[in-house]
Amino acid sequence: MGSVRRVSPVVEVEHLSKTYASGFLGRSRSRGVDDVSFTAHRGDVVGLLGPNGSGKTTIIRTLLGLLRPTGGTARVFGADVAGADPSWRARTGYVPGEPGLYGTMRVGDYLDLLAGLRGGDGSRRRSELCERLGLREEGRISQLSKGTRQKVALVQAFMHDPDLLVLDEPTSGLDPIVQREFDAMIDGCRARGATVLLSSHVMAEVERLATRVAVVHRGRLALVDDMEGLRSRAPRRIDLEFAAPVPASALVGVEGVRDVVASRTVLSCRVVGSEAPLLRAALELGLVGVQSREQSLEEVFLSVVDGSP
Helix, strand or coil: CCCCCCCCCCCCEEEEEEEECCCCHCCCEEEEEEEEEECCCCCEEEECCCCCCHHHHHHHHHHCCCCCCCCCEEEEEEEEECCCCCCHHHHHEEEEECEEEEEEEEHHHHHHHHHHCCCCCCCCCHHHHHHHHHCCCCCCCHHHCHHHHHHHHHHHHHHCCHHHHHHHHCCCCCCHHHHHHHHHHHHHHHHCEEEEEEEECCHHHHHHHCHHHHHECCCCEEEEEEEEHHHHHEEEEEHHHHEECCCHHHHHHCCCCEEEEEEECCEEEEEECCHHHHHHHEEEEEEEEEEEEECCCCCHHHHHHHCCE
């Protein structure tokens, strides 16, 4: 009987920490991230969520080798990003939160420069992406609007069909039509087995695209889970209708039930975990109808952050 082959993750972060020197002569230390661990495999789209200042960009910049970790390790395609061999970068596409494009260059010249640095051409793919996003290569970057500069950042990240895409607020400034094309581009990457790390404040975007979500809060990883697992952790709002009025106290002490409110023949409550104990108790009280509202990713995110120390 043959042994099972373990597929190595594309991204592997273990106990990653980063602190910054601050204050007079750098004598004080401020925390960027502290003991962060997660993995991402082929075909994963990992949504990285967190409030401003939570450490998302520090994780991204450290993962790309732009910052050196204070502790722990980060590996991409099995290579330590703090090591001497940077060849893994040719297989990576990156959109920073604030793209630093060369304003004096024309779009086409800028894309030529990056293609040359990566050691490839990718002109056919580049032309396709420019057409999809409505980007003209003749324009000078300094004269472009914020949304058009963001299109340039997207094309340069996608045009060599990277195996890993690291995207920090990638749709900032884009109109809804271009955002729809971006969604299709991510779907295409996932279909060919590429890995995507997506940091965004647009919850609906992450909810549409991500296969898993990592929540960062105060420099720590609050949790990593798929969408179904995330929703099971967060309270869900349920309305129970009975044949006759039932007091809120009837559901006090039922496993997973919180914040019960009575209104005539309806009891409203929040439920964490399995709904089975609540439904068993409600049936004994004369339940005649149930309405359950699925939590949005924003509600799940807020419940996780509000519950974090």
